[in-house]
Amino acid sequence: MYYDIIVVGSGIAGLYSCINAPKDTSVLLISKSDFLNSNTYLAQGGIACVLSEKDSFKSHIDDTVRAGRYENDIEAVKLMVTEGPLDVKRLSTMGVEFDKEDGGELKMTLEGGHSARRIVHHSDSTGREIAEKLLESARKEINISLAENTFVYDIKKIDDMFAVFVLGKNGKRDAYFASNVVLATGGIGKIYKYTTNSSIATGDGIVLAKRLGANIKNLSYIQFHPTALAIGEGERVLVSEAVRGEGAYLLNEKGERFMHKYHDMGELAPRDVVCRGILEEVKIQGSENIYLDITYKDSDFVRNRFPYIYEKCMEAGIDITKDRIPVFPCQHYLMGGIHVDFNSNTGIKGLYAAGECSNTGVHGKNRLASNSLLEAMVFSRRAAINIDIQNHSYKMIDADIRREGTSLIEPSIKEEIRDIMQKAYFVVPDMGMIAKGLSRLGEMIKGIEASSYIKDKEYYETFNMACVSKMVLEDIQKNGQA
Structure with missing residues (x-):
């Protein structure tokens, strides 16, 4: 089936880009797991946003750049800080219930690195409140179709059109077509033994984008909470x-x-x-x-x-x-990722990335608390409203690849990946363990590719985790200490 826009990922970036897409376009939202299984849903703190006369854009910008060790893209920071308040206010009109004082004004809390109280919140479940209300809004839009428990294992570019290959819940393979794809697949937390991330965070979108030729930037910029x-x-x-x-x-x-x-x-x-x-x-x-x-x-x-x-x-x-x-x-969080411009464009015509899988330059080397939801809204909206819709005729592709292979991939491979990453790069990189880790990950990737494993969701996740882990360690080795 053909759509104008296919969005991969159902966190705040994926849902908000769908909602902001032109109403005369056909949009398909694909979620790897259930729609509410995302890092957005787990977000507790809130959204950092200048909504008080006691605060200022300059203060928020300064705090963001200071936390990011002055490696931020200052123009991207300015866009996020100045445009963000309108997006936060829009959430309220969509039913998101932020905590309020007795007089009705928004309650604002303080978090690390901030010089003012500017974080609006819904108790300590802000992400859940936002995800639920955005999903409700998406369901009401007649131009948005939703596909749950559907895993995107490959994307191919054919002229000016994308073929998005998926594995359904029952393992059935299929393909969807679109002139535009927005990757909003979240982070990479599951490559670590200990993470605050949800089960979906295996770096799938980053591997898909790299395969399509996108630039992956600063993948070693990982935040540990x-x-x-x-x-x-x-x-x-x-x-x-x-x-x-x-x-x-x-x-x-x-x-x-x-x-x-x-x-x-x-x-x-x-x-x-x-x-x-x-x-x-x-x-x-x-x-x-x-x-x-x-x-x-x-x-x-x-x-x-x-x-x-x-x-x-x-x-x-x-x-x-x-x-x-x-x-x-x-x-906890990935600051690097698929490199994009101010409209979330990857440089590959029709391919966009938003949210944690993307690298806008906003966060620099370290994310300021509660800037993640703000960034995801601003840049997913910018992606949606700047997409160039084109009509194509398309050829059907046989997506029903045989379940080649004779055995299931061993769960122990994922555990070994996590063990490598925990030893090689936990807060402070260990250059000796990074060298050993890179050698082993290279062997693992070759072994997975040459194996007789059945190509199911577990296979692709494991392969993606190994590839992303290797990219992270290569980035540290290339650029020195993270």
Whole structure:
């Protein structure tokens, strides 16, 4: 079937680009998993946005560039900061319920790296609220079709048209056609043992874009969040920056505050600084026991302000109104990705990228807290309204490739990839382990390609994870320390 626009990914960037597409176009939204399985849905803190007379665009721009270690594209930052407020206001008109003061004005919280209270939020489940309301809006648009549990395993460019090859829920192969494709496939968190990312974050869109000839930039610019709940393996619960914004202290094993030793903003320093401060404290004390403490605050305030975090910690036997929260850094966000211009164009006619899989230059080397949802809205909207719709006749392609292969790919390969990445690049790169990791990943990629594995979703995910991991380590090796 032919569409004007195919959007791959159902987080905020994918949904918002669909909603902003011209109403006289046909749009297909493809979601790898269920529509609400995304990093957007898991986002807690909120959206950074200048909506108060006490704040200013200049202040938000300065904070963003300072956090990004002055490697940001300043013009992209200005676009995001100045255009973003209109997008945030539009969310309210679409039913998103941001927390408000008794007088009706928006509540704004403070997070690390910000010099003013400018983060609007929906308790500590802002992403879930936005994702649900955007999905409701998309469902109401008659020009938007939705395909759930559909995995895009390849995209080919044929003249000025794209053939998008997919695996359906039952493993059936098919192909869709469009003159324009927007990649909004999210991050790469699942290449790490410990991540706050959802299960879909395997870097698929980045591999697809590279195969099409797009430029992949700064893939080693990975943000590690300093305060994930340090319990269990795999996906870890994020303990939002907003908890520190509301006054929580970081404590070492002895119960002492320590961040003042590493930055004059203390617990509210930019994320990369806090991560490095924690690791330095770990070296000093010879223990990974680090805690976040908000017990001195009113217990009703804590429960009402952070209901999701309270609930998740209670499931682990931790009452955050009475107990310290064990935390430790883990992988959180990708600043690099598919390089795009101010309209999210990749440089390949008709191919756009938005959200975490893209590299707009906004974040520089380190993302300022709560800028991610803002960036995703601004640049996905810009993509949608600047798409050049063209009509094509197209030829049907046989997408029903046989399930060649005799065996399923081993889950242990994914685990080995995660082990390599955790050892080679966790907050601070280990150049020796990077060299070893690159050698092994190269072997793995060749082995996967030459194998007799059945080419199902697990196969393609594993292959993509290995390719993205190799690109990350190559980027560090090429450019020096991340």
